[in-house]
Amino acid sequence: MTPVTSFSLSPSSGSRAMSKPLYLHEDRLFSSDPAQRAIARELYSSVKSLPILSPHGHTDPSWFADNLPFENATTLFLAPDHYIYRMLYSQGIDMDAVGVGSKDGPSTADARKAWHIYAAHQHLFRGTPSFMWMSHVFGEIMGFDVALDASTADHYFDRIGECLASPEYRPRALFERFNIDLLATTEGPTDTLEHHQKIKDSGWKGRVVTAYRPDPVIDPEHEDFHDKLKIFGELTGEDVYSWKGYLRAHRNRRDVFMTYGATSTDHGHPTAQTANLSHSDTKDLFHRVLKKRVSPEDAELFRAQMLTEMARMSLDDGLTMQIHPGSFRNHNKQIFDRYGRDKGADMPLPTNYVHALKPLLDAFGNEKNLTVILFTLDETSYARELAPLAGHYPILKLGPSWWFHDSPEGMMRFREQVTETAGFYNTVGFNDDTRAFLSIPARHDVARRIDSTFLARLVAEHRMPVEDAAELIEDLTYNLPKAAYKL
Amino acid sequence: MTPVTSFSLSPSSGSRAMSKPLYLHEDRLFSSDPAQRAIARELYSSVKSLPILSPHGHTDPSWFADNLPFENATTLFLAPDHYIYRMLYSQGIDMDAVGVGSKDGPSTADARKAWHIYAAHQHLFRGTPSFMWMSHVFGEIMGFDVALDASTADHYFDRIGECLASPEYRPRALFERFNIDLLATTEGPTDTLEHHQKIKDSGWKGRVVTAYRPDPVIDPEHEDFHDKLKIFGELTGEDVYSWKGYLRAHRNRRDVFMTYGATSTDHGHPTAQTANLSHSDTKDLFHRVLKKRVSPEDAELFRAQMLTEMARMSLDDGLTMQIHPGSFRNHNKQIFDRYGRDKGADMPLPTNYVHALKPLLDAFGNEKNLTVILFTLDETSYARELAPLAGHYPILKLGPSWWFHDSPEGMMRFREQVTETAGFYNTVGFNDDTRAFLSIPARHDVARRIDSTFLARLVAEHRMPVEDAAELIEDLTYNLPKAAYKL
Amino acid sequence: MTPVTSFSLSPSSGSRAMSKPLYLHEDRLFSSDPAQRAIARELYSSVKSLPILSPHGHTDPSWFADNLPFENATTLFLAPDHYIYRMLYSQGIDMDAVGVGSKDGPSTADARKAWHIYAAHQHLFRGTPSFMWMSHVFGEIMGFDVALDASTADHYFDRIGECLASPEYRPRALFERFNIDLLATTEGPTDTLEHHQKIKDSGWKGRVVTAYRPDPVIDPEHEDFHDKLKIFGELTGEDVYSWKGYLRAHRNRRDVFMTYGATSTDHGHPTAQTANLSHSDTKDLFHRVLKKRVSPEDAELFRAQMLTEMARMSLDDGLTMQIHPGSFRNHNKQIFDRYGRDKGADMPLPTNYVHALKPLLDAFGNEKNLTVILFTLDETSYARELAPLAGHYPILKLGPSWWFHDSPEGMMRFREQVTETAGFYNTVGFNDDTRAFLSIPARHDVARRIDSTFLARLVAEHRMPVEDAAELIEDLTYNLPKAAYKL
Structure with a gap:
């Protein structure tokens, strides 16, 4: 990716004589061992320009529906990126001050001032993926050649x-420039999908599809459970307060989501627990969770049962199922009360899979027409549980290193700890899983580089012929996600 | 190891013009850093040809007793190797199709056809130890110089x-060619050891010994517990339904096993839990587990108590004790019902040692004439629990990285996470732990290479003088297993 | 650091013709990759001679108060170093034999004979940090150029x-030679601090400060809890058997400790559990734990509550709070009964932080004038829990890799697993945390080398500009501990 060449800005060089060059080396993330680096370069160059498949993420479909310009640096890069403002917050910088809106309304911080704060704290991001992603965005997409710091904040x-x-920086133009083959957003079961409808109606050729994430009507502990359930019933015309009607409502919405291109569902539960209760026990449980007060045990059991129900539906409609378990959401009560969800205060938990998945696997583990992609925030499960499970059960595949582990070291640990038992072909390539649209090329670029680096080590250590690595890098980049998500 | 040179096959070169060369580089697994590689080569070359000690494994003693020829590629390499067919199964290939027999009888698959399936799916094994082991077997033992794939399947x-x-490929000939000093098989307490008797009687000089694995008469949840217990009584002439008689029966069988060369026992429990109950509590517990229905708690407590009893017996008879805990056996119910045990569907569990071993350690932890070798499927215990325990208690030693972790990355993690706290001398060298006889040289070769690579890094980073590394590589390869297993 | 040049010993070279050279390479611990090594050398050379900040450790203040000579090699290096004698013990060497005193009194072993045992077992320490630390002490501080072994034991x-x-080897002279800016010892709440008073009175300019570790009067399961509590009351003049008086006594002692330079407290609990009970529940709990028999649940809950109380006091008096959780103390009952505490028989446990710290974080997690430094013996928490927590909560910082993980591989894992989520600036530099005064320069040297090595990799892999690494190595070595501990 190169900056749009037709776009030019007058250089304001005089005022930034002291500024440092932007740091974005063409060999970044490759091993410094010359033998490995040469192989990594070769592998990377073969996939560097392949189209992007983004089968799981959290971009806003209204961007592509409305195609309005993004506003400014702060609202685009800072205020919505919890990777960035949580780090600033950890060092005593208020979230309001960097533009994060609260339940009281939008931040009243001056956007330029907020940007200055971020610019002056670049050292906090040393060694983090955010630093690398942002350097890529600034250099490759925005065309900067000086580093961001206090002295260049205004220039930036x-x-x-x-x-x-x-016009070159409108959402659709960037989508095309990014060479995205397909981008999946994630919507709740009560989303009207109007933005996806608008995209469809617009005749624009960009493939933006949805994915079905029914957590709000599946998790009895979700703060909006009862409200969403009501809408769920209205939207589907089903009696969602009867067990059969509730299931029919899910099937109904899954069908509708599929008409908007959905090929997958997604489930973000606190644990990976599954259950396979008898019909009558499930009905009883369902009626208990409909009450205003539900016990934590019933809530957990209902989520567990619903994973099995979702797998059953996937067997029928073919949607690939994703499970993203193990996050303690909204850990900081004070931040949640003031700012709400998704504010960088979610914390990973130890996550068990071997016991937790057994009920679902007993029911459907040996099916050939079902794909369940497992994610984890608990890296200890890679070699101990996930690779052995995925290396045996036909339905299981492993999603890439996720969230806190979507990073060079994290990706490398994933490959090192998973490959020997599960191989490469029980994994599904990369997910960017991001809300930060402009960082998508940067994130895929990091993944392609790290996979190249990992394979280059195997080749340089004579553990794999280079021809195999050449095939693999293309499979990891393109063919595996295409197959796993049925794109 | 080189292929038997007197053995020659007519080359069928014309038909395989497109085939790829077999991949088996002489520097495989060494670091690509030239300084490290040079040291690793040196270290490895000093132990490459040392005899093999295989103090723990699962080969079939009848092979050496009867010395009959192995049948064909499928029955030798494919059908019995759960590392291989579980990977194929994970990608939708039926186990019957690749020659795995079920409870209904042997597979009816055509052996050549089964082999073709395996040959055509070599890509699934990229980056796995199976690929490396099989390449070694094919190249070094079978003399192939082309890679296995669909085009060479028939040739293979x-x-x-x-x-x-x-005759060169009969079991005893291979045993000698492999330069095996000692090979231990593993037998249950009710095994008659007739094959070992036959080996003894034959006058063959190969040292094939047994090891005592009493799980079936110790684990009340084993499917054959009651049947085996009955035979256990008959075989020993003891009243195994009395606590004293039951213990005497164990002592009796241990003695018999020792006459067949046994120097160790082995215990494969779901956890590492030990117990040290009073005599009367133990007796009560024993009588409860003899009943048809035993509670999971009693079953666990009995296994726990029996580890302590086995340690007590080891103090008397000198058998080294091995504990292999933490596997959820037969996780896939459908596969277990159709194919039985050991079909690639065992899954690791988180395993605790610090609390679990305390009762046994309180009783015998400070003994000087007892060796207990600990294994794990939970790598998180390496640095956190196993190394601190082995770096303090005189009776404890650490077995090598096991099963899913018997792999280049797994071995390296073992050394990296264990050495700084436990040193090298609280470890016991390599176990191949395999049913796949022909892979034994390959597996020991990988271990020797990885230890050489690990030591080479320490030397190249000036953390260890090269003379120490030279001594260590020999200790790790030969002297430590010899001492720990009293060979 | 170089040996005191004015100090010279007649060489006894003839008798040690066969001895090996001391192993202490100037490039030790740097990567063998030439590109990385060159950068690491550069970074290291910039901080190699910076003063030592030792804000947490266990040296004996009487050494600096009395400034008496250390006795001999055995009482200085062997008998007090549980890293060393636990390793010997694990290989069957009695602790008495190497000079470790028991509850019956000092060891009766001959010091020279004990030293010979250690000298003859150097191979046990290959690959351990103890080997590296001792080589540094022997070479850099004692001026040896031959390695310690059986042949050089007497010479040593x-x-x-x-x-x-x-005189050059008296405690104060060494303190000055080691270029220590500040050394914190750790005292219990009932310590009279007389040695610190003596240091103060002496007019010596060395900064030796105390730190407040109130475990004995906070942990109802501590063997001296009731005795210490009584003294705690006497020393402070407070009624420590009333909840208010007990809290006032803590505030009182904290104030006194601060007059002896304390800037921190330290808490060594079996878990990281915190609690924030109502005032009346706390009072009830306090009265329950004052009784002779306390339940394990109440003991745990009281320790948990007290962490929150200590945080509350730190908000007032500004002491930085350290939490060192997760050690199963005195695991070996026989050793504890004979030798007492801290004898190399403490074992790490799995440790949870996300749930455990929530009560304290709900109360004070968002404060800007409180610093809580978290440590762990459970490396699985680095990437999963500690980095996400420290990368969000303003009060949290991460202490360096601790105890069994205070080692080259352990430090590297810490940086690799923590940095991408928490950055560098939520960490606090190095702690030597040692009782072994002479090893302090060695330990800081290892930390500086490993940080240089880690940063050199980031630079060589083009993940960080070298200017940033240059700034970071100084921050990690000096500025971060200075800030976190308010030195």
């Missing part, structure tokens, strides 16, 4: 503002 | 068949 | 004895 803010005002 | 099947029909 | 014993008798 201004130039980004100018860029965003130009 | 034919040539392997011819090899196996020749 | 004699020369060390001569050194120790000289």
